[in-house]
Amino acid sequence: MAENQMMGKQSIRLGEAPHIIGNASVVGKKEGEGPLGKAFDLVSTDDFFGEKNWEAAESTMQAEAVQAALGAAGVKAFQVRYLFGGDLLGQLIATSFGLEDFKIPLFGLYGACSTCGEALSLAAMTLSGGYADYAAAVTSSHFASAEKQFRFPLSYGNQRPLAASWTVTGSGAFILGKQGGKVRITEITTGKVVDYGVKDSMNMGACMAPAAADTIYQNLMDLNRMPADYDRIITGDLGYVGQEILISLMKEKGFDISNVHMDCGIEIYDREKQDTHSGGSGCGCSATVLSAKILPMIARGSWKRVLFVPTGALLSTVSFNEGKSVPGIAHGVVLEHC
Amino acid sequence: MAENQMMGKQSIRLGEAPHIIGNASVVGKKEGEGPLGKAFDLVSTDDFFGEKNWEAAESTMQAEAVQAALGAAGVKAFQVRYLFGGDLLGQLIATSFGLEDFKIPLFGLYGACSTCGEALSLAAMTLSGGYADYAAAVTSSHFASAEKQFRFPLSYGNQRPLAASWTVTGSGAFILGKQGGKVRITEITTGKVVDYGVKDSMNMGACMAPAAADTIYQNLMDLNRMPADYDRIITGDLGYVGQEILISLMKEKGFDISNVHMDCGIEIYDREKQDTHSGGSGCGCSATVLSAKILPMIARGSWKRVLFVPTGALLSTVSFNEGKSVPGIAHGVVLEHC
Numbered sequence: 001m002a003e004n005q006m007m008g009k010q011s012i013r014l015g016e017a018p019h020i021i022g023n024a025s026v027v028g029k030k031e032g033e034g035p036l037g038k039a040f041d042l043v044s045t046d047d048f049f050g051e052k053n054w055e056a057a058e059s060t061m062q063a064e065a066v067q068a069a070l071g072a073a074g075v076k077a078f079q080v081r082y083l084f085g086g087d088l089l090g091q092l093i094a095t096s097f098g099l100e101d102f103k104i105p106l107f108g109l110y111g112a113c114s115t116c117g118e119a120l121s122l123a124a125m126t127l128s129g130g131y132a133d134y135a136a137a138v139t140s141s142h143f144a145s146a147e148k149q150f151r152f153p154l155s156y157g158n159q160r161p162l163a164a165s166w167t168v169t170g171s172g173a174f175i176l177g178k179q180g181g182k183v184r185i186t187e188i189t190t191g192k193v194v195d196y197g198v199k200d201s202m203n204m205g206a207c208m209a210p211a212a213a214d215t216i217y218q219n220l221m222d223l224n225r226m227p228a229d230y231d232r233i234i235t236g237d238l239g240y241v242g243q244e245i246l247i248s249l250m251k252e253k254g255f256d257i258s259n260v261h262m263d264c265g266i267e268i269y270d271r272e273k274q275d276t277h278s279g280g281s282g283c284g285c286s287a288t289v290l291s292a293k294i295l296p297m298i299a300r301g302s303w304k305r306v307l308f309v310p311t312g313a314l315l316s317t318v319s320f321n322e323g324k325s326v327p328g329i330a331h332g333v334v335l336e337h338c
Numbered sequence: 339m340a341e342n343q344m345m346g347k348q349s350i351r352l353g354e355a356p357h358i359i360g361n362a363s364v365v366g367k368k369e370g371e372g373p374l375g376k377a378f379d380l381v382s383t384d385d386f387f388g389e390k391n392w393e394a395a396e397s398t399m400q401a402e403a404v405q406a407a408l409g410a411a412g413v414k415a416f417q418v419r420y421l422f423g424g425d426l427l428g429q430l431i432a433t434s435f436g437l438e439d440f441k442i443p444l445f446g447l448y449g450a451c452s453t454c455g456e457a458l459s460l461a462a463m464t465l466s467g468g469y470a471d472y473a474a475a476v477t478s479s480h481f482a483s484a485e486k487q488f489r490f491p492l493s494y495g496n497q498r499p500l501a502a503s504w505t506v507t508g509s510g511a512f513i514l515g516k517q518g519g520k521v522r523i524t525e526i527t528t529g530k531v532v533d534y535g536v537k538d539s540m541n542m543g544a545c546m547a548p549a550a551a552d553t554i555y556q557n558l559m560d561l562n563r564m565p566a567d568y569d570r571i572i573t574g575d576l577g578y579v580g581q582e583i584l585i586s587l588m589k590e591k592g593f594d595i596s597n598v599h600m601d602c603g604i605e606i607y608d609r610e611k612q613d614t615h616s617g618g619s620g621c622g623c624s625a626t627v628l629s630a631k632i633l634p635m636i637a638r639g640s641w642k643r644v645l646f647v648p649t650g651a652l653l654s655t656v657s658f659n660e661g662k663s664v665p666g667i668a669h670g671v672v673l674e675h676c
Contacts, residue, residue: 003468004467004468004469005468006419006468006469006470006471010419010443012469015468052660053660055656055657055660056660081344081348082528086448088429089428089654089656090427090428090429090487090654090655090656091426091448091450091652091653091654091657092448092652093652093653093654093656093657096652096657096667097652097657097662097665099531100530100531100533100665103531105348105528105529106528106529106530106531106667107447107449107456107459107460107528108447108448108449108456109445109447109448110424110429110430110447110448111445111446112429118446121445122445122460125463125464125467125469128467129342129463129466129467129468129469130341130343130344130353130467131342131344131350131467149428149656190420190444190445191443191444192438192441192442192443192444193434193437193438193441195438314429314430314431314434314435315429315431316427316428316429316431317428318393318427318428318431318487319393319429319431319434319435322390322391322393322394324431324435327434327435327438329434329444329446
């Protein structure tokens with residue numbers, strides 16, 4: 001068995017690079033009407049997903065995404081040794097209730113909207129460490145449960161500043177195995193909390209861009225790569241505002257990523273028609289775009305190597321109301337065609 | 339390098355069993371007055387820990403615990419490749435803000451009060467997988483921030499039923515390394531969500547006992563052991579009520595653990611004098627008792643092998659108010675004298 005290697009300060013190279021052997025995306029109505037609408041596996045016309053409240057709706061999305069990903073991988077739930085899951089809600093209730101029926105050992109994760117990167121990292125490390133033959137990663141967010149959690153009840157009808165992003169209603173699930181599929185996870189760069197002191201919870205892009213820059217820079221240094229060594233460097237949900245900041249921060253660090261940068265929050269909605277301001281966000285944003293767009297592009301060889309960097313803004317209504325800043329975190333995962 | 343092995347359905351044996359090379363506990367005034375008072379590393383007479391609010395106090399506890407554990411291990415923060423941390427607050431704010439100054443790559447975890455087991459499991463897997471030379475695990479809870487989060491403002495002065503537990507104000511931190519120290523983590527049994535449909539958030543012991551029973555049973559089956567193969571089987575925070583249920587559930591499964599069972603929630607307070615009803619609970623309960631009592635007993639060889647099983651009750655005020663049950667989860671870690 002090839003050994004895992006520590007690379008530089010905060011990256012690792014996986015000795016037995018795990019393959020993504022099944023993936024699925026489940027989204028709400030608005031996401032289905034966006035540019036990637038036809039690429040999602042399941043688009044619900046009912047944002048309640050048949051449930052009585054938004055939290056249960058989010059749980060149902062997660063369960064459906066995992067079920068569909070298992071189906072795509074041709075793997076049964078009992079074969080999966082570890083499930084890495086998370087969401088944005090307090091105490092991860094979407095995950096706890098969404099995944100309980102699978103009866104798979106569960107590691108609950110919280111990294112705000114970076115959780116998809118965190119879950120994929122740990123699932124991949126688990127496989128390449130010899131702890132499992134199959135592991136799963138799943139994350140979700142729901143516009144309505146997130147607005148209720150972080151901002152205002154929907155019926156209050158608050159105005160949204162142009163820097164605000166729109167929480168994606170969606171869940172993406174991924175089954176990792178030792179062989180099969182056309183995409184593998186080769187390296188991982190785990191992020192630190194990066195705090196530039198930004199206090200504007202309606203401008204998540206600005207809060208997260210410094211964390212994204214930190215992780216991307218460290219990835220390039222640790223692996224001795226240039227931006228052009230990646231076909232795309234793809235952040236989670238910086239949106240239009242955060243993208244500008246990221247590109248500028250990277251220039252200050254000596255790297256021009258403007259030619260290869262892409263952001264899932266920008267991809268998922270139509271800026272002109274969908275009134276989503278700075279773009280999409282949420283644990284479900286990067287996860288569904290990974291499943292619906294990024295993995296297919298890598299699988300068919302259009303992209304050979306991608307640095308996928310979901311980005312999270314670390315705050316709660318309590319920390320925000322107590323005057324705390326909104327630090328960011330970003331977890332990098334290198335995906336390669338195989 | 340010895341290879342990691344999958345054992346039975348949901349356990350693993352670590353090829354290079356990591357050592358706990360430094361640990362520390364930081365607690366509040368009430369915990370300092372309890373039976374383990376003198377064994378904690380730091381007892382604060384001020385439950386605000388010099389901060390302006392309870393959440394910041396909890397962050398400060400975490401930072402102090404990690405700092406003290408690093409000191410005990412003789413390791414600098416920059417040598418630690420991964421920090422696994424978590425707490426009970428929505429969006430893990432105690433962890434995000436408590437750990438940001440260490441600038442260590444962070445995996446945020448949520449497993450309710452089982453998080454100490456989750457963090458130790460992943461930190462140990464990370465080391466034995468060859469991903470790090472040093473990794474850290476830290477968890478915390480604070481009576482006041484938890485009451486505010488889950489129940490009532492303290493000034494409301496609500497009555498507490500006898501089945502209720504008392505959230506421990508405390509944080510425990512652990513530094514894992516490849517050698518040094520007298521305790522190592524040899525096996526891990528990761529828990530599933532177990533839901534018996536209990537809906538009483540004032541009786542956490544009853545919610546968590548089925549999950550503890552599930553993990554302990556699976557550990558015994560996977561590793562082909564009997565309860566007597568452990569000097570102690572130690573749950574996190576079942577308390578008096580949960581302990582009775584656990585012993586009875588285990589009897590139904592064919593194992594009598596009554597001679598070896600211990601519960602951190604029972605150990606931490608004096609039932610007669612401290613008016614804490616069913617016992618202590620919280621992410622800080624099992625973590626501080628592990629650091630102050632369990633590790634010293636194993637280190638000096640009084641106990642050769644212990645199954646440590648922090649237990650978590652998965653709920654939020656939202657899930658509870660929406661009529662959801664309170665499922666449990668429990669993560670098992672085998673600790674051995676070396």
